[in-house]
Amino acid sequence: MRGSAAHRCRPNLKVMFAAYAARIDRDQPLNGLELGERPAPEVLPGWTTVTVKAASLNHHDLWSLRGVGLGEDKLPMILGCDAAGLDEDGNEVVVHSVIGQTGHGVGPDEPRSILTERYQGTFAEKVAVPAWNVLPKPKELSFAEAACLPTAWLTAYRMLFTNAGVRPGDSVLVQGAGGGVATAAIVLGRAAGLRVFATSRDEAKRKRAVELGALEAYEPGARLPQRVDAVIETVGAATWSHSVKSLRPGGTLVISGATSGDRPSHAELTRIFFLELKVVGSTMGSKDELEDLLAFCAATGVRPVIDEVLPLDRAREGFEKMAAGDLFGKIVLTTS
Helix, strand or coil, X not given: CCCHHHHCCCCCCCEEEEEEECCCCCCCHHHHEEXXXXXXXXXXXXXXXXXXXXXXXXXXXXXXXXXXCCCHHHCCEECCCCCEEECCCCCEEEECCEEXXXXXXXXXXXXXEECCCCCCCCXXXXXXXXXXXXXXXXXXXXXXXXXXHHHHHXXXXXXXXXXXXXXXXXXXXXXXXXXXXXXXXXXXXXXXXXXXXXXXXXHHHHHHHHHHCCCEEECCCCCCCXXXXXXXXXXXXXXXXXXXXXXXXXXXXXXXXXXCCCCCCCCCHHHHHHCCCEEEECCCCCHHHHHHHHHHHHHHCCCCCEXXXXXXXXXXXXXXXXXXXXXXXXXXXXXX
């Protein structure tokens, strides 16, 4: 058998099974995805290795296959930002995937990078990262659950509690229920005492959003029963006008993605300035915020919503499902 299970007992491996970008294809990104052997990671000074037990997919991985943030000169590139596994001493850990040029945090004057933009990613048996980027995994969380947190769930956490600044009792609209960030925002918002509304084109996803804690879920563009304090926006062009129109005066729209495109037909500029709305961009989160998120999940019993767990050698299935939007929550890849 070729695949993750065939390689699980090789402590001094020189090559390892991985899912990687071999080519850039902007129109058909999955054409560039390959599964096979890649060199084991080299460890730079101040870096360490993590034996990956679980890693989760993000839309970032699809964008990488399109060449967004990933240049031809970096190929082949092992994909994957998120991982949980074992450090070199056998401790259970989680990887924070935002990396600075120095390999130790992100200084105020240095550009930040995400794994797979410059450095090989987590869809493999091992990954090398700065030692600073390794955090203890709470024992309450499984490897699969912990692997969902560093990108989508951390993004939602920062959007809600840092950039939207919402407090218990505030109201929030989450656009595009079903995606990783949107699902996380619903669950985290409910756990924090927010009044959460959600949208989705899919009736089954609307029903699931309510089961996870949304007060109501609507079709995109539907009139809400009230104007909200904040909107969590990851869809982009298709929902932008509705997001702006759903805010109360002085409300905040936080955007971290644009899966439907980044050029809305109606920017709603007049409404934005007349109602003094705030539009805030948000990307990932800090190491401290990831520590807080891990502690929040451990203490409250909140767990990431997992759509499906697949072995690494079936990674293509996971990519296809994500590309089609046929999921609710996260897809996790395991190496054993």
